[in-house]
Amino acid sequence: MGKQMTEMLKGTLEGIVLALLTGNPAYGYEITTMLRAKGFTEIAEGTVYALLVRIEQKGLVDVEKRPSEKGPPRKVYSLNEQGKQELEEFWNTWGFLSERLEQLRQGGK
Template identity: 55%
Template sequence: MSTLVNLTEMLKGVLEGCVLEIISRKETYGYEITRQLNELGFTEVVDGTVYTILVRLEKNNLVEITKKPSDKGPPRKFFALNDAGREELREFWAKWGFISSKINELKKE
């Protein structure tokens, strides 16, 4: 199994939190979220993966959606966190802090 596949598997568990963090910074849309993740080095993340997460966030009522005209094609869906989304993000970072501290402890042993 290649390193890239292993990274993709590890990332699946935290990608939703990463998307929430990006949305928390400013109202944005799917392609822009994918681009930001790719710029961070998560080059294996594709639009389809991000859109699946966005659908789940919408279904779980964690985002507010505004449709805005696009220069190319149909209107774009812009996403912003609502109160429930901000709480979900806070919980994600709390869990991430716990997990990363324990992994770092384990690494030192």
């Protein structure tokens, strides 16, 4: 993955993860697997776990500890109301930016 892609992902990864959690509670490794299935193959697990800590601290997700067959209980993340509002703002911002970028790509028309 190129440096430009890495930098762009830094600014959008939170919204991407919130979108993945919409109606689909998951634990860290599942989230990483979902990201990879969507083509985000170069995102390191450590990056995802650090992001999960941040969105938990920001109050965007609810966390439930569930027993694991192996090892300690898993933290399962689900989008809460504040997270849904944050995701809605992300999509609004994304729509605004993508429209403007497409205009620029088309020669500013």
